[in-house]
Amino acid sequence: MQLVVAGRLTLRCWGTRTVTAGTGQMCTIVPRPCGTCPGGFLWSHAAGWRRRMSRVSDRRCWSCGERGHAAANCPLPPTTSFEFNPNTHRLVHRPVMPAEVLEAIQPRDGDVLVDGTFGAGGHTRTFLHQAQVKVYAVDRDPRAHEIAQQFAAESGQRVVPILGRIGDLSRLLMENGVAEGTVNGILFDVGVSSMQLDDPARGFSFRGPGPLDMRMGGGIDGDMTAADLVNTASKEHLAEIIQSLSNERRAKAIASAIVGARRRYGPFRTTEQLATVVEVAVGAKSRSNIGIHPATRTFQALRIFVNDELGELESGLTQAARHLSVGGRLAVITFHSLELHTLRRFARQSGKLTAIENLGGLFSWTGPHTPSDAEVESNKRSRSATLMIGEKVSSVSDGGREPLDAEP
Numbered sequence: 001m002q003l004v005v006a007g008r009l010t011l012r013c014w015g016t017r018t019v020t021a022g023t024g025q026m027c028t029i030v031p032r033p034c035g036t037c038p039g040g041f042l043w044s045h046a047a048g049w050r051r052r053m054s055r056v057s058d059r060r061c062w063s064c065g066e067r068g069h070a071a072a073n074c075p076l077p078p079t080t081s082f083e084f085n086p087n088t089h090r091l092v093h094r095p096v097m098p099a100e101v102l103e104a105i106q107p108r109d110g111d112v113l114v115d116g117t118f119g120a121g122g123h124t125r126t127f128l129h130q131a132q133v134k135v136y137a138v139d140r141d142p143r144a145h146e147i148a149q150q151f152a153a154e155s156g157q158r159v160v161p162i163l164g165r166i167g168d169l170s171r172l173l174m175e176n177g178v179a180e181g182t183v184n185g186i187l188f189d190v191g192v193s194s195m196q197l198d199d200p201a202r203g204f205s206f207r208g209p210g211p212l213d214m215r216m217g218g219g220i221d222g223d224m225t226a227a228d229l230v231n232t233a234s235k236e237h238l239a240e241i242i243q244s245l246s247n248e249r250r251a252k253a254i255a256s257a258i259v260g261a262r263r264r265y266g267p268f269r270t271t272e273q274l275a276t277v278v279e280v281a282v283g284a285k286s287r288s289n290i291g292i293h294p295a296t297r298t299f300q301a302l303r304i305f306v307n308d309e310l311g312e313l314e315s316g317l318t319q320a321a322r323h324l325s326v327g328g329r330l331a332v333i334t335f336h337s338l339e340l341h342t343l344r345r346f347a348r349q350s351g352k353l354t355a356i357e358n359l360g361g362l363f364s365w366t367g368p369h370t371p372s373d374a375e376v377e378s379n380k381r382s383r384s385a386t387l388m389i390g391e392k393v394s395s396v397s398d399g400g401r402e403p404l405d406a407e408p
Contacts, residue, residue: 095122096333096382097371104331104389105185107131114186116166116316118144119193121151124159134158138172140165140217143195166316173323181360183323189333190313192303204303206275206295212268214303226302231267235259245304246297250282254298257281310342317346321359330390343388363390
């Protein structure tokens with residue numbers, strides 16, 4: 001596939017981000033493997049290059065490989081969370097800490113695994129490549145469910161797509177014939193997915209104009225949007241949500257500004273409107289002081305509240321524990337301190353004798369582990385990830401898996 005692009009371009013390696021060549025006014029770019037970075041490829045990079053693209057010679061979108069639309073209108077824009085497959089001309093989701101997750105789950109032929117937060121399927125793909133396993137792909141996002149259905153068709157039904165939340169994990173698995181105590185490995189990669197962040201229409205990010213939505217389920221499991229919340233909640237309630245779910249020090253000022261703006265200008269409808277009000281309330285200097293957009297923490301808090309993310313995680317951990325077999329492992333990737341605190345609390349409780357009846361056994365935990373410097377460099381969204389691994393232990397051998405012996 002060739003891309004003909006107007007404007008000055010720079011070729012970079014996707015893996016190392018190293019500049020490898022400069023180009024002139026009109027360039028024909030053929031994505032090709034990088035000679036210095038295993039698994040890397042050379043790609044075009046310039047300010048606004050997607051808007052200046054004149055054509056794609058075979059009429060395929062460079063971002064996703066689908067026919068019928070240009071990359072500028074692609075619902076899956078290129079980010080460092082995706083990597084280019086030169087064989088299929090598609091961007092493939094790059095999961096966070098894939099090697100560490102494989103080491104934690106240790107997939108073996110015949111295993112039954114659960115990817116409780118399927119997303120774009122990056123981790124499931126590594127499981128399928130590692131061994132002849134069956135993966136139950138659970139996600140509350142209808143778009144992720146569609147991708148899981150594609151995986152099922154392409155893998156010979158080794159993937160079972162399940163639309164639902166991890167807070168309903170036991171019911172969802174039992175409805176699909178998976179009994180408690182029969183699963184060999186479960187993964188939770190919690191928080192918002194790259195697909196959701198990169199799609200302005202989902203309303204999770206203020207980087208592009210979009211409706212103030214933030215529902216991970218897209219409305220199938222609840223009607224309250226972020227707009228409903230900010231347009232109806234009291235100043236005190238908003239301040240409590242923002243402060244408790246993001247540790248935002250200016251929570252009261254932000255809540256006051258939100259309530260004042262909706263009284264003066266009417267209800268909030270877009271992410272851009274909310275981000276502007278929050279930025280004014282926090283102050284222009286805050287961006288340089290903390291290194292992130294002033295609205296980042298507020299958006300995080302609203303998203304967590306709208307989707308009950310911490311409640312879902314807490315409930316999902318308990319249900320996952322009951323479905324694991326002895327020797328089965330639970331790998332959980334978190335991205336902020338509230339998620340990690342919830343996980344640590346569960347880890348402490350799951351190692352006590354009082355947990356046997358509720359969880360079906362005792363657990364031993366190791367972690368938190370963090371991504372390598374090389375991964376953070378190539379995938380910026382992995383920089384705040386932490387991985388903890390729990391194993392369901394008993395006096396009966398699991399047939400070869402090495403038990404974990406570290407405490408969280």
